[in-house]
Amino acid sequence: MSNNNTPSAQGSQHTHYDVLQLPRHGDGQRLSKDEVKAAYRRALLLHHPDKVQSGALKHSTGPTTSLYSVDEIVVAYEVLADPEKRHAYDRALDQNDRSGLKGADGGKGTHIGVELYDLEDLVYDEVRNIWSKSCRCGDEQGYTLTETDLERESQHGEIYVGCRGCSLFIKVLFGLVET
Structure with a gap:
């Protein structure tokens, strides 16, 4: 094939x-x-x-x-x-x-294993209203999440987030609080 x-x-x-x-x-x-x-x-x-x-x-x-x-x-x-x-x-x-964040072959690339984090492990930026985490590739805010991202995946309580600077992914666990 x-x-x-x-x-x-x-x-x-x-x-x-x-x-x-x-x-x-x-x-x-x-x-x-x-x-x-x-x-x-x-x-x-x-x-x-x-x-x-x-x-x-x-x-x-x-x-x-x-x-x-x-x-x-x-x-x-x-x-x-x-x-x-x-x-x-x-x-x-x-x-x-x-x-436009793709590899030389036009694809995103693969990742070996996925690191697991709780939402509270990410840094919250009150001004931009985003959660972020640095990546091993050196991008200080490689992984970013918005409230909209979390709401979209609320029924699962987890979301996969790709780094914007490389091919790594993390899995973030969260729970929505009813207000």
């Missing part, structure tokens, strides 16, 4: 859709759990270190390598197999596409 968004082995950024070789736009919302699971299994077989060593992705002049790690494949599956996580991830990808 050919995928124009598949990055080269030099470390280009990639999305969870790239990792599992699944279509992103339009068809992404209509992917069945069985399609995601089949793609997950295919990716594990293709990129598993034991399988790669048998020659599946061997470079002619260098050591055996794989485009994606097993961890990246597992994270991609966990996000894309869960409709709520996939919706949040798609929204973050679309938001970053619109704001």
